[in-house]
Amino acid sequence: MIEKKKAVGSEENAILVGLIQKDQTEQQVNEYLDELSFLAETAGAQTIKRFTQKMSHPDSKTFLGKGKLEEIKNYIQLKGNISIVIFDDELTGAQIINIEKALGMKTIDRSDLILDIFASRAKTAQAKTQVELAQYQYILPRLKGMWKHLERQGGGVGTRGPGETEIETDRRIVKDKIALLRKRLSEIDKQAFTQRKERGEFIRVALVGYTNVGKSTLMNILSKSEVFAENKLFATLDTTTRKVVFEQTPFLLSDTVGFIRKLPHHLVESFKSTLDEVREADILLHVVDISHNRYEEQLMVVNKTLAELGSAEKPTITVFNKMDKYESDTFDQWLEEDVKQDILRELKERWQQETKGNCVFVSAIERKNLDGLRQTVLNKVRDMYQIRYPYRAEFFY
Ligand SMILES: Nc1nc2c(ncn2[C@@H]2O[C@H](COP(=O)(O)OP(=O)(O)OP(=O)(O)O)[C@@H](O)[C@H]2O)c(=O)[nH]1
Ligand SMILES: [Mg+2]
Missing domain, CATH: 3.40.50.300 (P-loop containing nucleotide triphosphate hydrolases)
Structure with missing residues (x-):
């Protein structure tokens, strides 16, 4: 079985990253980062520093420009106690891999953070199933990038990057899991609908x-x-x-x-x-x-x-x-x-x-x-x- 590890551990020190796109002001993006910081805190991480970059479009490979990545990397090395980098925008699997490589640091995006909070807050079977389904759907197109963020039972996999066959196997497992969760959810929905009708x-x-x-x-x-x-x-x-x-x-x-x-x-x-x-x-x-x-x-x-x-x-x-x-x-x-x-x-x-x-x-x-x-x-x-x-x-x- 393959499962997603918690994205944010308790008492992590985080760096936040936001992009200032052409129709946005610096103040606006700073307020977005206030919200991201609040989300991080809810998930258990303390914000130590924020970075923003003005860019009309994010870079398809590394999201940020080379210079900015270098600046963040230097800060991480100098500071020493940072354990996670959180981006305010959604990242692709390839971007996660490239950024983690460039910074030498665990990197997640806003969606992953929100999913993490939802996962820890879900109490009923319905909420738990819904969050799990959303998590697997989020993982599916990012399997390669999230390789290190996944937990595998019975597979002796180290931190080395995955091979194509391993990704294919994982993809099949995740797809099966999504199908199973959808079925379970539709059964729960049927019960809930009957209760509401009553x-x-x-x-x-x-x-x-x-x-x-x-x-x-x-x-x-x-x-x-x-x-x-x-x-x-x-x-x-x-x-x-x-x-x-x-x-x-x-x-x-x-x-x-x-x-x-x-x-x-x-x-x-x-x-x-x-x-x-x-x-x-x-x-x-x-x-x-x-x-x-x-x-x-x-x-x-x-x-x-x-x-x-x-x-x-x-x-x-x-x-x-x-x-x-x-x-x-x-x-x-x-x-x-x-x-x-x-x-x-x-x-x-x-x-x-x-x-x-x-x-x-x-x-x-x-x-x-x-x-x-x-x-x-x-x-x-x-x-x-x-x-x-x-x-x-x-x-x-
Ligand atoms: N100052 C002030 N704080 C309030 C008021 N109403 C609620 N709060 C506070 O706002 C916070 C959020 O309140 P909740 O009732 O949990 O908000 P919610 O909309 O249910 O939040 P979620 O379930 O997280 O979406 C709590 O700390 C409340 O005490 C108000 O009238 N004035
Ligand atoms: Mg509420």
């Missing part, structure tokens, strides 16, 4: 959004449940669904896996069934961390992913969360109260306009405007019951 005629509301925006925190508050929430990326991988009753109106509320920019394609593919909860929802609560510098881009990433799932047109309430942090980050103590109020009013008016009135501004942590959120959700849910069951809507009130 939920009856309740209106279904799903919390969606970028990772770490506060979906699980809001789920806990709205449903008074205990869903795992913490300041790490991808705290939630499995969907949790709770029955909630607001003013005698029942509905089902689901917490779902967070999205992120450049989510590995295979991961979206294999998480489709977890995301069925989103696809089958009647109403989406799109949670946004308004205190984040790039919250508008995050909002767009989520909308794009929703479109890929065919869910872009669903009735949506945009919930701008972390208003407390937005205010403390934006306003200093010297600012006049009425100026603050003006800025807040402008911000709210702009989003009210963009969402056609379908948005609320809250702070889950400070419990601010949660009644406003409850009322907005309640109104939408009641509207939906009216549309869905026009003759028996009164039954639910």
Whole structure:
């Protein structure tokens, strides 16, 4: 059997590498690297240094230019305690081989890092199978490059590079494994579908959004449940669904896996069934961390992913969360109260306009405007019951 080793060990020291392409600014790429650093930390690695290079296209063989690789290599040798290099962009198998050779250091890309986090966070059989499937799909075109990152049972293989026959054997094993996992997943999906069908005629509301925006925190508050929430990326991988009753109106509320920019394609593919909860929802609560510098881009990433799932047109309430942090980050103590109020009013008016009135501004942590959120959700849910069951809507009130 062949298995993928964990890409990042605990307490590794990492170098991050990002490319500044022609339509990007240095600040933008630095913010992307902030996110990569957060991902690395979630996986157990400490960022020691970042490198960026301005390039219109990455080099097909080494991704970076020769000079930059040399600079990184010198830094690694000088520093001495670095154990991993993480690229913000996806690398091909050949690029992994060439970079590792040039730097003399284990090299992974953003997708591999995300897959690693997903693998360590998956708890249920469904999530585990989905992650494993995405991992094997990621490995398949990169077998040669990832040779050293794989674990083989029963094959006496050293660190020497693989021969063509060895790669062929591995390729066959991986393909068989993918087929097996797909079959297993479709059986799990069938069971899950039956369970969802048994939920009856309740209106279904799903919390969606970028990772770490506060979906699980809001789920806990709205449903008074205990869903795992913490300041790490991808705290939630499995969907949790709770029955909630607001003013005698029942509905089902689901917490779902967070999205992120450049989510590995295979991961979206294999998480489709977890995301069925989103696809089958009647109403989406799109949670946004308004205190984040790039919250508008995050909002767009989520909308794009929703479109890929065919869910872009669903009735949506945009919930701008972390208003407390937005205010403390934006306003200093010297600012006049009425100026603050003006800025807040402008911000709210702009989003009210963009969402056609379908948005609320809250702070889950400070419990601010949660009644406003409850009322907005309640109104939408009641509207939906009216549309869905026009003759028996009164039954639910
Ligand atoms: N300042 C502030 N922090 C918040 C607020 N809501 C949530 N958080 C914090 O944000 C972090 C992420 O919260 P979660 O609820 O786990 O976020 P999530 O969207 O479920 O994240 P994933 O499951 O990883 O996608 C936690 O540390 C929360 O305490 C808020 O209103 N203000
Ligand atoms: Mg969560």
